[in-house]
Amino acid sequence: MEDPVIINGPAGALEGRLHLPPNATSKIVFSHPHPDFGGDMDTPTVRLTCHHLNRLGHATLRYNFRGVGGSAGTYDRGKGERDDLKAAVRFMEEVSPLPPLIVMGYSFGSWVSWRAIGEIETAEKLALISPPFGVRGFRYEPRVRTLPTLALIGELDQFCNPETFHQHMRVLAPEAEREVLGGVDHFWLGSEKRLAERLDAFIKREDR
Numbered sequence: 001m002e003d004p005v006i007i008n009g010p011a012g013a014l015e016g017r018l019h020l021p022p023n024a025t026s027k028i029v030f031s032h033p034h035p036d037f038g039g040d041m042d043t044p045t046v047r048l049t050c051h052h053l054n055r056l057g058h059a060t061l062r063y064n065f066r067g068v069g070g071s072a073g074t075y076d077r078g079k080g081e082r083d084d085l086k087a088a089v090r091f092m093e094e095v096s097p098l099p100p101l102i103v104m105g106y107s108f109g110s111w112v113s114w115r116a117i118g119e120i121e122t123a124e125k126l127a128l129i130s131p132p133f134g135v136r137g138f139r140y141e142p143r144v145r146t147l148p149t150l151a152l153i154g155e156l157d158q159f160c161n162p163e164t165f166h167q168h169m170r171v172l173a174p175e176a177e178r179e180v181l182g183g184v185d186h187f188w189l190g191s192e193k194r195l196a197e198r199l200d201a202f203i204k205r206e207d208r
Helices: 044-055 079-095 108-119 162-172 192-204
Strands: 003-009 012-019 026-031 058-063 101-106 123-129 149-154 177-181
Touching: 003 079, 012 044, 012 079, 026 044, 026 079, 026 108, 044 058, 044 101, 044 192, 058 079, 079 101, 079 108, 101 108, 108 123, 123 192, 149 162, 149 192, 162 177, 177 192
Parallel strands: 026 058, 026 101, 101 123, 123 149, 149 177
Antiparallel strands: 003 012, 012 058
């Protein structure tokens, strides 16, 4: 069962939901999609994927960026949100110090995760779900830290087609594992369990 938590964020309190299964094999900090388009920690892709990951034995923390829901502050075009993610990671490390840390983000959250990962030294793996490569305004700078990375997109994604996805990933992280899942669009409706199982396999692979 998830517990409501309050995270000490740089712009004020951030609200979150934490689930710590007994003997968790990893801990995950999961960032949500774009606040300007209704994205929050209760977006089905975030909420349901976290629930499935909990059943697979992973601890999860999902949280609202600044200005979303009950979180303090205002939208900061990714800059402040990067600091929010780092605050969420610090919180997760304090409440669950043992299992390895996985940073995950969906859509806008994947962009924030990409931008922040170089400053999150404790992260062992990175998962990018539906990165918005096809949307103007999202600048992806070269990575400053290489770590095992998985990038996933649906073949029917409305904001980034598979060709654009592969082109970007080949430049940004040529060693990363990347996959286009058939029959899935940007919103993963009804495919959250499938997504969680793919993420679970990535997390548990020792060579990744």
